[in-house]
Amino acid sequence: MKTRQLGNSDLQVSEICLGTMTYGQQNSIEEAHEQLDYxxxxxxxxxxxxxxxxxxxxxxxxxxxSEYIGQWLAKQQRDQxxxxxxVTGGGSMEWIRGKDRKVDRPNIEEAxxxxxxxxxxxxIDLYQIHWPDRYVPLFGRGPFNPDQDRPTVPIAEQLEVFKDLVDAGKIRYLGLSNETPWGVNQFCHLAETLNLPRVVSIQNAYSLLNREFDLTLAETSYRENVPLLAYSPLAFGFLTGKHQGGVAPNSRVAEFPGFGARYGKPNVQGALTAYLKLAKDWGLSPAQMALAFVRSRWFVASTIIGATTLDQLKEDIGSVAVELTPEMLAAIDEIQAKYPNPAP
Incomplete structure (x- = not known):
């Protein structure tokens, strides 16, 4: 499997990253360790x-x-x-450090x-801010509303804490997640101005149904050398085709209906039908076509995949053998032009 350099770090990351958000809920510890081993x-x-x-x-x-991963990691060659x-941002999960959770020194250090x-x-090789401390619309809940702005921990203050943690050897590099162009630019500018740790990646949603990054963050990614770690590349399984004709049982969307809200938007079904037909016409697995597309983007350092079964994981990792031709990419762009960014 190929590796790619993560921004200006010395990390060489595999082009596929294993996401683990199902471990401990949909996957047992035995299943988690089996996936990790594979x-x-x-x-x-x-x-x-x-x-x-x-x-x-x-x-x-x-x-x-993390506990499941830790029990597995303790038996591995850590430096490989x-x-x-x-670190969790602000919000309603009061069981994580209480109501006053902010991305500030006490919360970051405890986390x-x-x-x-x-x-x-x-x-920790890459430590990421899960979502901004400041107000931004998250997970497809736009547009930005100035009336919802709130007090926030200054970005420079956040970076100072991360510098101390880097100096202490507890984290190696800093990354962002669910960020905006303004946010990435501020983190980069302040890091250079104040000689503080520079972010090396951004983890945002990106898929055939959500190409918002193309329009909003691609230039920032290029000019600041902050590559994308693409999550939800299969759009919660919609791009595999398994939800055609009804939500698949035992899936994340079935168990947690709120997660699939953005995929109920008006143009999603038309785009989805077109992409699934394209995969069939080319004799490709829909999942592997969708993953190969994300992997082909110049700004993507690694594509984050998550699976609830080993068979799904095998198919997803197997997508590295699929290379889309210029003709295939042109056909994908035609669908994007007809159904532009239907599930941002």
Whole structure:
């Protein structure tokens, strides 16, 4: 499996990253370890988690995903793997450090220390802010509304805490998630101005149904050398075709209906039908075509996949053998032009 350099770091990440948000909810510890073993055997060296996982977030399960990974990681060659996790932003999950959770020094330090314990490691390779401390519309809930703005921890203050954690050897590099062009530019500008840690990646949603990054963040990614770690590349399974004719049982969308809200937007079904037909015409698995498309983007460093079964994982990782031709990419762009960005 190919690797790519992550921004201006010295991390060489596999082009497929193993996402783990189902571990501890839809996947048992045995299933989680089986997936981890298989992925590593196929050349994956990059594993992504978060302190709030598994999803949906609940007090009873919070942190379980990292604990499952930690029990596995303790038996691995740690320096051969790149482990990424995230600090939870503000919001309604009061069981994570209470009502006053902010991306400030006390919360960041507590989050990092707890993650290190759960993961059974001395350091985290990539530490990400799961979503901005400030108000921004998240997960397709736009547009931006100035009336919802709120007090926030200054970005420079956040970076100062991360510098101390880098200096202490607890984290190696900093990344962002669910960020905006303004946010990325501010983090980069302040890091350079104040000689603080520079972000090396951004983890945002990106798929055939959600190409918002093309229009909003691609230039920032290029000019600031902050590549994308693409999550939801299969659009919660919609791009596999399994939800055609009704939501598939035992799927994330079936178990957690709120997760699929953006895929009920008016133009989604038309675009989805067209993409599934395209895959059939080319004799490709719909999932592998969708993943190959994301992997082909110049700004993507790694594509984050998540699976609830080993068979799904095998198919997803197998997508690295699929290379889309210029003609295929042109046909995809024709569908995008007809149904532009239907599920941002």
């Amino acid at each position: 992925a590593i055997a196929q050349g994956v060296n990059f594993i992504d988690t978060a302190e709030m996982y598994p999803v949906p977030g609940r007090a009873e399960t919070q942190g379980r995903t 793997l790149i482990i990424a996790t995230k 990092v220390n707890n993650s290190l314990k759960r993961l059974k490691t001395d350091y």
